[in-house]
Structure formats: structure tokens, C-alpha cells
Amino acid sequence: MDKQLDLLQGTLDMLILKAVSLGPLHGYGILLRIQQISKDRLEIQQGSLYPALYRLEHQGWIASEWGESENKRKAKYYRLTAAGKRRLQAETENWNSMADVIAAILGTKPEEI
């Protein structure tokens, strides 16, 4: 399973929320964290990350502020807001139940019908 997977439509937002829920991160850091957790199996277009970040901030699910990076440079850090936390929870539940349903359908054997 070394092949990289394309991101499913609409899941990037959820992944970003999850990534920043583990602690404040800058944009590049979010990218690295998602790749690290997924063990490099997910392919994320770097350019598509930022519009998603701006959209999430616009909706009030994440907040940003300027801070200093590990190598002493100015970087914009994102953190999860209270509304974002609720949102992440809702999306996670939604995703899990959806995954269960899909898995059940795909796992159906002829004799079960």
C-alpha cells in the first residue's frame, strides 16, 4: 500500500480541523502533520490547503494568530475554536456512521440477501 490516495471530496476540512485539534500549527505544519499521521499515504495539493484554511477561519471554526516558528521565523498559527471543536465532533460522527454504512454495503455477500 505504498500508492498515494487522492483526497476524497470535502474531507480536507475535516482533516485540517483534526490536525489543529492536537495543538496550534502553522499551514506548513498542518500539511506535515496530516502526511505524518497518514504515513504519507494521502496526497494533498499544497495550494488547496490555504483557501480551505481561510474558509474555515471565515466560518469561525479555527482562529489564527502570528507566532514564532521552531526556527525563529514569523509564522501564522491556527488553533481550534469552541465552535470548531463541536464541528469536528459532528463531522467525525457523521463520517464514522457513513463509513460503517458504506462498509456494510460493500461487504455484503450474496448469501446474506
Next chain:
Amino acid sequence: MTFWNRLRSWWRVILDRSRLENDMDAELRFHVEAFAEDLVRSGMARQEAMRRACLEFGGIERTKEECRDARGANILEALAQDLRYGLRMLRKNPGSTAAVVLALALGIGLNATVFSFVNALLLRPPTGVEAPEKFFQLWLHQRGTSGIEGYLPLTYPDYVYYRDHNQSFTGMLAFDGDPESVIWNRSGEGQVVLGQLVSGNFFSLLGVNASLGRTFLPEDDQPGNPHAVVVLGHRFWQQHLGSDPKVVGKSLLLNGTSFTVIGVAPGGFAGLLVAIEPDFWAPVTVAEQILHDAGRLTSRQGYWLFAVGRLKPGVDAPRAGAEVNLLAQLIEQEHPDTNKNLGANLFPATLVPGPYRGYVSAFTGLLLAVFGLVLVIAGVNAATLLLARATGRAREMAIRSALGAGRGRLIRQMLVESTLLSGLAGCLGLLLACWTSPLLLALKPAGLPITLRVPLDWRVLLFTLLVSLFTGIVLGLTPALRSVQVQVAPILKDEAQSASYRKSRLRSFLMIAEIATCMVLLVGAALCVRSLLNANSIDPGFDTKHVAIATLDPGSLGYPEAKVRGFYEQLSRQISALPGVSSASFVNHLPLGTAREQSAAIEGTHSASGQNGVSVDVLRVAPGYFETMGISLLRGRDFLPRESEAPGGATGGVAIINDAMAQKLWSSQDPVGRRITLGEDTGLEIIGVVKTGKYRTLGEDPIPLVYLPRLPGRRTLVVRTSGDPRFLLDAIRREIQAVDASIAATDLETIEQYMALPLFPARTMGLLLGASGILALVLTSIGLFGVISYMVSQRTHEVGVRMALGASQHEVLKLVVGHGLTMALIGLAVGLAATFGLTRFLSSLLYGIQPSDPATLLGVSVGLIFTASLACYIPARRAMSVDPIVALRYE
């Protein structure tokens, strides 16, 4: 919550655009550089690493643009672009732009005018008052009655009770609900001024400070020992006292009593009553001195004071309402004879008092509805024009859509254009409102002592803005939705040349709606105009041409009765001697005015209590009244001079009755010589019968009426002349001055001018509806003309083919006019149906005509069809003159 967040983040972007750009730059640069550093660390050359990083990131500018979109930063740019483009489009079609703007401006402007009146009467709080929403007005209400007649203002003892016993208000003030005309003796010359009696806490409770001197103090209105002081109205002080800065301390002789000026009210403050601007305010406790009306302050039956309380902090209106009702019950127990069944209600203290608001709202609401219809017609007119233009722009829309413009963008473009149009129209409409408001105010009869301020304040501006915006959006929506349904390919390939069937169907539908609306307005207008003509020709029972009138009140100067009588006798002699005067007489008040005296009459000489008499109106007249007013004496004789001097209340008095009264009591027998009892007057001998006239309103059924010969001090002089009474007015004024210089006549006018008052409602309604009807007709004809012209221009080719194939000019005419007339007929039928439902609301305003008057309906229908034919005929002539060769070669 996320909505506010979005709004906040959007505002931040709009306000500080450069910060967003800098942040974005820094953030993206950090990302690329951090990525490159990681690559260097993994062993890549620095230059190569930077190149890789940029490459993997993708298009930086595109990312930035997407980020800006995500934050909503681009909306303003796009809007500005749409605006520029929209303005260019409007300039490109100056003709149709002007037509649409003008039609809408008329519609919006008239609505703004009517609304400015609604605002002045119902929405505007009293000016100059601190926290007007905290004030509530107290009204007595006869339990078990409905309608406005059940409400009464307060008597002075009632007011004092409520003021001293309530727990809900920080204070309760009172003022004279019907301000008094008072004669100001200005070094020998009388001038009528308007005074309002108010409680001592009036100004302090309202938070109004004097612009000069001081306002009233509690000790100014001590009952029994009041100070004779006045606060002047700001306008009166400016206009009649030349803004005298040393006016405080001077004295004015008002109704024969000297009053000291203690202050001047601030400019703009005119009390708490709509359309009344008092010239001065005086403490309520001087009522008996200034009005020479003993007992005004002790009477438990003279309801004349409007009481207003200011709520204590923490007390709400329902609680205060419950409390005053409780107080009403306590008064009822204490004074069961006068206050039986009198409850108390609270209303917000508005310029039009609470119980009357329903009537005013109904009237102004009707006007708003009428002019709303005019706006609908103007809007439909504009919509047909815009729709025609949208059809012409299908190609442009197709090109823009092919170049990648989104649906939303195209819709927005159309909406921006229509809103631009309606916005321009709104500005023009406001100008129109500035001009028409004073014009409408000029309709009021001169005799009404009212000064209505109709400011164009923020409420009117907001209303106009909302109406303009709404009109713009509704107007743009149809063509906008239409334009995005455009099928790009066929249009660009020039295949869709002729207008599609659906489009012309929508236009026809709009046209039919316009004609139907126009029909409703025209019927309303025609009914009102005809009723006005009827009202003008109603016989009020007296001569409305050759009489001059003047109201006099020497009693208000505190003259003794003998002096009053002497004054009138001398005046009567002098006036009768004037050239052209055939007779002169007096009446206590003219019929059809605002004053009324009622009593109960029974046949016979004894006032049998418990027996219900006939309810009659009473007028008190001097000898010669009937002759002067041209009222014919049917039987018996007129009063004699000595009869009008006999003391009242004694047996043996005389009375004259009208025909309606004679019919009611004695049907066909001769009433002369019989006796009636009228209230206190027992055994009045009937000496004459006169023709019945109109006494309360022009539309009334015959009312029984009794004329008595004894007159009070306040009288109306009536003078009959063979010529034009206008030329007599100056002579009458001079004679009054000559007899007694300190007496000034109020309402010195001709009887024709006086009749403006009873005719006022019908006249106003007739004028407004007539104007709206004509406007509707003009707009509809223009609209029909436009639609048919457009249709002809679209069908030039078809007409050419038909004519080439042998169709005669006559057949072409039939084709075009037929199409227009079909629409007109359908619109007419729809309008007629709507008319039956809507004109019912007019019936109370109509004199002698039914809302479903067949002649009116027929006349309006024929007129509308005729106008419609004319509007179709002109473009049809153009179609007839189409040269088939030219039309076909054009292809």
C-alpha cells in the same frame, strides 16, 4: 453565531485590505521557504530546493485569489465593476432609461408623500420631549361601548385623583385637549390666538426647558390662587413679538385678563397634540379667569383634559394599566352618579391620541394602498420595458456566459442595473415628495386652526430607500432569471432571431395585470369624483352663495350680559346699514360644523321623567336668521326681537321646529300652537315650522331640530348680500372694530369658504383618487403603446410576408389592434372582478352613489377600451405602412 463571525471577518477584510494582502504574502512565503529548507536538509541544493518547492505548491496567484474569495474580499470589486457596467448600459439607452426612471419616480414619489403624512400623523413622536416612549395617555372608557364615542378625556377632579393616587408614574400631567381661541387685546386691537391650558408639571415632566425665562413651577397652578402667567410658543414669540429678548416680565391682555410672560418654549416644541401649535401655554388653574367659565375646574361632567403620565423605571404599561383601572373603580364607588361604568385605559402618548389612531390609520392606509397600486402600475410598465431590453440583450448575456461568467454573476448584473434605475427614481421621487407635501397641505380648509408639520425625516428616507430597493429587486428579478436561461449555442449561431413565445406571453400577462390595476384605480377615482359632484350639489338646506359669516365672542372678555347684548344690537344695526346687505342675524353655531347641541324633546308641558323623548339637535338663532340663510318658513312666523331677550328656563317660551321634527311628533297635523318640553324648558310654544336641512354631515338622513330664540355670548354673525359676499368681509371687519375695538372676529369668511369644512373629506379623497386615476391611465396607455410598438417592431418581417402574400392593410390593422384589445379586455374583466371586492371600503366616503354604480363601471370600461385602442392604433399604423419589399430585404 457563525453568521456574525463571517460578518466580522468580512468587515475586517473590507476595512483593512492591505493587511490581508501582507498576511497572505508572508504566510505563503513562509510555507514555500519552510518546505524548501526541509528539502535542503534532505540533501537537495538550495536553488533546486526553492524551485521544487514553488513547483509543488502550484500557482501562488491562483491560491491567493481563492483565499480572497474564501474571505469574501472580492465582492466589492465585483460590485463596483457591475455598477460601472450598469451605468454604461443605462447611458446607452437614454430613452428607455428616462421612461423607466420617470414612471418609477412618480410611483415612488407619491408613495413617499403619503408616507410622509403617515409619519407626521402616526409615527413621529412629539418633538422636543425627553424619552417619549415612557409617556402614556389616560382615557376614560364607558364600559360596554365600542368605537370612539365610548372614550372620554378627564375632568379636572378625575385628573387630580389619578395624579395623586397612582403608584406607576413618576408624575402625571394634563393639558386642554381642545385648545382655546383667546382674544389677545393688543393695545386696543383684538387678535385671535390659540392657547393651551396645561398642568404646572407639564414642561418639567416632559423634560422641556424654556429657551428664554422659565417654564411653569408647581406653585403656578395652585387651585384657588393661581398665578396669571404664560409661557409663549417659540413661533408666536418670533412672528408676533419680533423675537423680543426682553419679553419675560411683560404682560399680555388675554380675554380681558392680564397675564405675565415668564418664558418662551424652545423652538420646535408644540405640545403633545398633532396639528396643534399653541401660541401660549397657561396653567390649567386659570381656566375660570381666562375662559369666564365658572365651575370648569370643579365639574365632574366636563371632560376636557388629556392626562399623560411618565412611567416609573421598572414599571411596564400593563401593570400601570391595571392600576389605573383599579383607581377608576375606586372613583366609581366614591362618585357613582358621574363615574358609573367609567373604566380607564392607557395608550402610548402619541401625537394622534390613542382612540383616534384607528381612524387615522384606516384613512392613510387606504391612501397608501391606492398609491401602492400606482407604483405597481409604474413598476409593471418599467418591467415590460426592461423585459423587452433583456430580450435584446440575450446575445450579450450568451457571450458573457460563454466567456465564463457564472449564473450568479449574470443575475447580479441585472439586479444591479434595475436597482440603479429604481435608486435614481427614488432620488427623483424624494424631490417630488418635497414638492407635493406642501401642495397636499394646502387642501385643508382655511378655517381649521391646524398647523401640521410634515418633515422628510429619516423615517421617510428609510421608507423611500426600502421601497426603491424592493422595486429594483422585483423589477430586475424577472429579466435576471430569464437571462440565465439563455441557451448559448443557438443564440450565438444567430438562430433564435424572433422573440420566443414564452417571453411575449409573460409580457402580455404583465400588461393584463397593469390594465386590471388601472381599472380598479379608475373606478375608485370615478366614484370619488362623482360623489364629490353629488356632495357639491347636495342641498344643505341653506343658501351657500350669498352669505358672509364671522364668529364673535365678547363673553370671553368677561363682559356682563347687558354689555354683550348692547354690542350685538349695535353691530346688527351697523351691518344692516351697509350697502348691499339685505339682512343680518346671529346663530350660536352654524350647522355642519364641529359644535353640536343635543337635547330630548317630548310633547306637552310637563317634563315627565323616565319617559323617553325624541332626540333632537338644538340651534339658537336671532330674528331674521331664516331669511338671511335662505331657509324657507313653511308655517307660522319667525321669532320676534323681544322673544330673544326673554329669560330662559321659564314657562311660556317659544320655539321653531323643522319639518322632520313636525313629521315625527305630529305627522300630518299642524304643529303651530302646540307645546313641547325640551330639557329644562317646559311648555315651549311652537310658533313656526321651517324646511329641514343638513346639520351634522351632508350625507345624513333628516334630523329633527328645534330652534330656540335665546343666544349665548359666543355667536356667529350671518350677513346676507345680493352680491358677492367676498367684498363684504372687509366692511364687516371694520364695523366690528368700530363698535368695539377689543373684539376680534374669528373665522371671518364667506359661507362658500365655510362649506370647505364639511366637504373636506370628499374633496381630498376625490382629488387624490382623481389624480391617481389619471396617472394610472397615462402610465397604462404608455405601457400598452410600448408593448404593442415592440411587438410590431419584432413582427415587421412577418407583416412584410403577410402583405407580400396579399394581406390587406385592413387585415394587418386587425391583427395588431386585435392583439392589444384582447389584452385590454381580459385586463378589464379581471379589474372589474377586483373592483367589486375593493370599492366596498370606499362606501363610507361616498355621497349618493353606490360602490357598484353601473353607469360608472360602464363609463370607465368604455373609456379604458377607447384609450387602449388609441394606444394600439398608432403602432398599428406603422405596421400598415410596412413596405413588404423593405421588410423582406432586411433579412
